[in-house]
Amino acid sequence: MPHDHSHTAAPSDLELRVKALESLLVEKGLVNPHTLNSIIDTYENKVGPRNGARVIAKAWTDPQFKTALLNDATAAVSSLGYTGRQGEHLQVVENGDEVHNLIVCTLCSCYPWTMLGLPPVWYKSAPYRSRAVSEPRSVLREFGTELNAGITIRVWDSTSEQRYLVLPIRPAGTESWSEQQLRQLVSRNAMIGVEKAKNPRVAENIPP
Amino acid sequence: MNRFPLQPRDKEGPVFNEPWEAQAFSLVIALHRQGLFTWDEWASVLGEEIRHAQGQGDPDLGNTYYQHWLSALENISVLKEFSSYSEMSARKNQWISAYEHTPHGRPIELSTAKNG
Numbered sequence: 001m002p003h004d005h006s007h008t009a010a011p012s013d014l015e016l017r018v019k020a021l022e023s024l025l026v027e028k029g030l031v032n033p034h035t036l037n038s039i040i041d042t043y044e045n046k047v048g049p050r051n052g053a054r055v056i057a058k059a060w061t062d063p064q065f066k067t068a069l070l071n072d073a074t075a076a077v078s079s080l081g082y083t084g085r086q087g088e089h090l091q092v093v094e095n096g097d098e099v100h101n102l103i104v105c106t107l108c109s110c111y112p113w114t115m116l117g118l119p120p121v122w123y124k125s126a127p128y129r130s131r132a133v134s135e136p137r138s139v140l141r142e143f144g145t146e147l148n149a150g151i152t153i154r155v156w157d158s159t160s161e162q163r164y165l166v167l168p169i170r171p172a173g174t175e176s177w178s179e180q181q182l183r184q185l186v187s188r189n190a191m192i193g194v195e196k197a198k199n200p201r202v203a204e205n206i207p208p
Numbered sequence: 209m210n211r212f213p214l215q216p217r218d219k220e221g222p223v224f225n226e227p228w229e230a231q232a233f234s235l236v237i238a239l240h241r242q243g244l245f246t247w248d249e250w251a252s253v254l255g256e257e258i259r260h261a262q263g264q265g266d267p268d269l270g271n272t273y274y275q276h277w278l279s280a281l282e283n284i285s286v287l288k289e290f291s292s293y294s295e296m297s298a299r300k301n302q303w304i305s306a307y308e309h310t311p312h313g314r315p316i317e318l319s320t321a322k323n324g
Contacts, residue, residue: 024291
């Protein structure tokens with residue numbers, strides 16, 4: 001896990017103002033955090049809708065793009081028209097037979113939102129932020145993801161300058177699938193690393 | 209929510225450029241659901257904030273819409289006595305302090321700032 005970055009940079013003034021007001025309103029009982037979360041959930045996919053799935057499916061079908069993506073993800077995704085508005089760097093980390101990657105922001109909720117939209121509520125929760133580092137295997141199990149004991153889990157801690165995206169393993173049995181079809185197997189959770197790509201045999205509404 | 213004609217949206221509803229915008233948007237919806245202000249009250253405070261920004265030479269309503277939304281949310285919170293500008297500012301500084309004092313790898317919590 002990379003630990004060479006500083007993790008003390010505070011978010012932008014606008015983010016801080018929202019955070020300040022939210023914490024005050026919740027504390028005073030004027031806003032119920034559960035109500036707030038459910039409203040935010042409704043809009044979860046409304047920022048950068050499913051950009052990440054397009055990037056992953058392209059990497060699965062276009063070896064040249066995959067190489068570019070793993071070398072310099074910021075440049076590779078900007079070639080598709082996706083640029084972070086705050087100039088943050090993106091790194092794509094590839095799952096394989098020996099390594100499984102998981103992303104977290106231990107400090108707050110830094111998230112590759114140009115790729116994935118708004119972070120889900122659990123991603124921002126204190127238990128996930130700490131347990132993803134201290135006991136990643138149990139966290140994965142709670143998402144129904146079982147890994148062989150021999151697989152190493154790498155946890156990537158996001159910052160305001162550096163975001164990560166997981167490149168899941170392309171599911172077996174999808175050799176003849178088009179990029180368009182493959183996109184439907186790439187879930188948000190797979191790109192965070194808490195799940196694998198969807199099983200093509202159980203994925204619904206996908207033509208074989 | 210069509211009563212806010214300047215709000216960036218597509219055919220499915222409001223769109224956001226950054227997570228904090230959705231957060232600010234959702235806070236207003238939540239306060240309204242609790243019956244703490246009416247849409248007319250909100251529209252008037254928001255409208256006033258937008259006019260104020262235009263008076264200051266705001267160049268692009270599309271890009272800055274949620275900045276006005278957030279300022280209006282702070283204003284209505286003061287008007288309705290949910291909070292005060294000094295309290296909000298103090299809380300913001302507590303968050304900054306919490307960020308600066310949280311050791312790497314630990315979840316950030318306000319208590320870090322209060323105790324530290």
